[in-house]
Amino acid sequence: MSRPVAREPDWGSWLRSWDEQQESFNPSRERRFEAMLDVLAATQPSSMRVLDLGCGPGSLTARLLDRFPKARSTAVDFDPVILRVGQGALRRLATRITWVEADIGSEGWPRGWPTHRFHAAISTTALHWLGPDQLRRLHRTVAGLLRPGGVFLNGDYLPWARRDAGLGKIAEAVRKSKYGSLGSEWTGWNRWWKRLAREPTLRPLLQEREARFAHTRKSSRHLSVEFHLRSLRRAGFRDVGVVWQEMENRVVLARAGSGRP
Ligand SMILES: C[S@@+](CC[C@H](N)C(=O)[O-])C[C@H]1O[C@@H](n2cnc3c(N)ncnc32)[C@H](O)[C@@H]1O
Numbered sequence: 001m002s003r004p005v006a007r008e009p010d011w012g013s014w015l016r017s018w019d020e021q022q023e024s025f026n027p028s029r030e031r032r033f034e035a036m037l038d039v040l041a042a043t044q045p046s047s048m049r050v051l052d053l054g055c056g057p058g059s060l061t062a063r064l065l066d067r068f069p070k071a072r073s074t075a076v077d078f079d080p081v082i083l084r085v086g087q088g089a090l091r092r093l094a095t096r097i098t099w100v101e102a103d104i105g106s107e108g109w110p111r112g113w114p115t116h117r118f119h120a121a122i123s124t125t126a127l128h129w130l131g132p133d134q135l136r137r138l139h140r141t142v143a144g145l146l147r148p149g150g151v152f153l154n155g156d157y158l159p160w161a162r163r164d165a166g167l168g169k170i171a172e173a174v175r176k177s178k179y180g181s182l183g184s185e186w187t188g189w190n191r192w193w194k195r196l197a198r199e200p201t202l203r204p205l206l207q208e209r210e211a212r213f214a215h216t217r218k219s220s221r222h223l224s225v226e227f228h229l230r231s232l233r234r235a236g237f238r239d240v241g242v243v244w245q246e247m248e249n250r251v252v253l254a255r256a257g258s259g260r261p
């Protein structure tokens with residue numbers, strides 16, 4: 001007797017609903033993406049090679065490759081499920097994306113790759129998963145992966161330091177009055193993962209995901225923007241600063257070595 005063949009998930013729809021739930025955390029998500037891509041447009045060749053760190057299902061990589069048709073992306077994430085969603089949803093861009101499964105918080109990644117340096121490393125809403133030592137190490141690693149003049153761009157919720165708690169409170173009040181109170185976005189995140197867990201073909205990967213993330217810790221408090229800027233300077237970057245922000249939602253830019261002004 002033949003077993004019923006599991007239906008292929010509708011990957012495109014999973015990516016769309018991912019974007020929706022991410023937008024509920026960050027209503028300015030598209031504007032933040034755009035600001036990052038604007039920096040790339042102004043500083044890098046259109047045939048740039050880009051590293052997307054904590055790429056998720058490839059939301060930023062997709063926008064990058066659509067805007068720059070000669071660009072290529074190496075998209076890195078540690079979550080086998082989210083990578084599967086991205087691979088399924090972005091088949092139309094498959095020849096320009098290299099998906100890499102790696103823990104960017106670990107020591108010794110990337111091992112054995114790449115064979116070239118990147119024009120840019122980009123990341124959104126991902127690096128807050130790393131602790132302070134991991135982030136410092138990542139900054140040093142990225143500095144070594146970029147070409148001279150290459151840029152690192154990190155878009156994330158990067159709070160003011162504790163001593164500027166007053167500014168943090170104002171930012172929180174503005175966020176609340178503009179977008180409503182916090183909480184519902186976590187419902188969206190949890191609901192998304194619960195629904196995805198019902199996809200029979202993903203069961204083995206979901207088990208793998210659980211085992212993997214049992215050992216990595218989500219940091220409870222995001223590291224401050226000052227911490228990021230200081231760590232980037234210490235890693236050897238220059239031209240380090242915030243290039244876009246909406247309250248504590250920011251994009252940090254850092255440039256590697258010497259290159260074009
Ligand atoms: C909130 S999602 C953001 C994904 C994507 N950048 C976006 O903006 O839609 C955070 C991503 O970081 C990834 N991540 C967290 N810790 C990681 C690590 N140590 N190594 C690689 N990826 C990691 C998660 O698996 C997840 O896909």
